[in-house]
Amino acid sequence: MSETVEIFEMAPRDGLQNEKRAIPLDEKIALVDCLSRAGFKRIEVGSFVSPKWVPQMADSAAVFAGITRRPGISYAALTPNLKGYEAAKAARADEVAIFASASEGFSRANLNCSIAESLERFAPVVEAAKADNVKVRGYVSVVTDCPFDGPTPPGNVARVVAALREMGCYEISLGDTIGQGTPESVTAMLEAVMNEVPAARLAGHYHDTAGRALANIEASLALGLRVFDAAVGGLGGCPYAPGAAGNVATEAVNARLIELGYETGLDAQVLAEAAGLARKMKGQGDV
Numbered sequence: 379m380s381e382t383v384e385i386f387e388m389a390p391r392d393g394l395q396n397e398k399r400a401i402p403l404d405e406k407i408a409l410v411d412c413l414s415r416a417g418f419k420r421i422e423v424g425s426f427v428s429p430k431w432v433p434q435m436a437d438s439a440a441v442f443a444g445i446t447r448r449p450g451i452s453y454a455a456l457t458p459n460l461k462g463y464e465a466a467k468a469a470r471a472d473e474v475a476i477f478a479s480a481s482e483g484f485s486r487a488n489l490n491c492s493i494a495e496s497l498e499r500f501a502p503v504v505e506a507a508k509a510d511n512v513k514v515r516g517y518v519s520v521v522t523d524c525p526f527d528g529p530t531p532p533g534n535v536a537r538v539v540a541a542l543r544e545m546g547c548y549e550i551s552l553g554d555t556i557g558q559g560t561p562e563s564v565t566a567m568l569e570a571v572m573n574e575v576p577a578a579r580l581a582g583h584y585h586d587t588a589g590r591a592l593a594n595i596e597a598s599l600a601l602g603l604r605v606f607d608a609a610v611g612g613l614g615g616c617p618y619a620p621g622a623a624g625n626v627a628t629e630a631v632n633a634r635l636i637e638l639g640y641e642t643g644l645d646a647q648v649l650a651e652a653a654g655l656a657r658k659m660k661g662q663g664d665v
């Protein structure tokens with residue numbers, strides 16, 4: 379039997395969060411419902427962050443309330459602080475994610491605080507989630523390159539990963555936020571990180587800004603990673619690289635994984651349908 383690789387679907391959250399046009403609620407719900415038919419085990423539905431910071435995610439509670447949940451799928455939400463966690467709990471998110479940065483510059487830009495302060499804010503989120511039996515995933519951003527601080531030393535990533543492990547994150551997703559990583563820099567980063575956390579508890583979250591995400595996934599597969607984050611239609615983009623490609627496209631990752639002999643459990647036809655919805659939401663229906 380071939381080995382399984384899981385794709386964690388990000389389009390409703392990471393894909394949409396940078397879209398300037400206010401996307402109607404029913405389109406967001408339709409996207410999640412379509413994705414629920416594709417075979418994913420985990421779908422990131424939205425985030426409970428400041429609506430001033432990310433206006434597109436302001437209706438995440440309504441999205442959670444409107445979707446048709448399928449058994450066996452974990453519907454996830456980002457929660458930067460306790461306020462976000464309480465909102466995610468009220469929306470009945472199945473799991474939540476805290477998100478830290480490997481660089482001080484990006485931490486400031488994304489969370490308005492230092493790395494250490496962000497970890498302090500996450501601690502009560504994790505405590506509350508533990509008490510509620512809600513799983514917590516961790517993200518680390520800018521794992522190879524930061525738009526403010528330049529190349530990220532692998533040891534800095536490993537330190538934040540270790541902190542998230544200590545807090546009790548069940549899995550830590552490594553974000554190449556601006557898609558500048560190369561197979562070489564991703565490999566060096568993973569080698570440092572795997573001194574702290576085994577591959578089985580890591581995920582690759584590679585944006586495709588420079589067209590290298592698939593190569594970076596292959597480099598990560600070689601080191602034992604078996605979970606990758608992706609967004610149908612390649613939805614999303616980086617606010618620091620306007621016009622650049624966004625998240626790596628789920629359908630492209632799925633096709634490559636199948637080519638490489640892995641099983642993903644995903645239905646390519648439903649993925650194509652979801653990718654079509656995603657592209658329309660981005661105003662790229664004809665692309």
Ligand code: HMG
Pocket residue numbers: 392395425426427428429430431432456458459461462463465477488489490517518519520552553554555583585
């Ligand atoms: P702040 O301004 O320092 O926070 O922002 P504050 O505590 O001073 O609060 C300011 C206002 O926000 C207050 O409202 C709070 O009530 C409100 P006001 O009194 O002004 O009306 N507020 C909230 N509202 C709703 N939900 C909340 C919440 N918290 C405070 N949870 C804060 C700090 C963390 C809130 C802000 O910086 C923020 O929301 N940041 C989130 C940014 C974000 O969502 N980024 C994108 C996700 S991360 C990502 O994409 C990377 C990833 O994909 C991996 C990768 O690619 O690298 C995961």
Ligand code: MG
Pocket residue numbers: 392553555583585
């Ligand atoms: Mg991302």
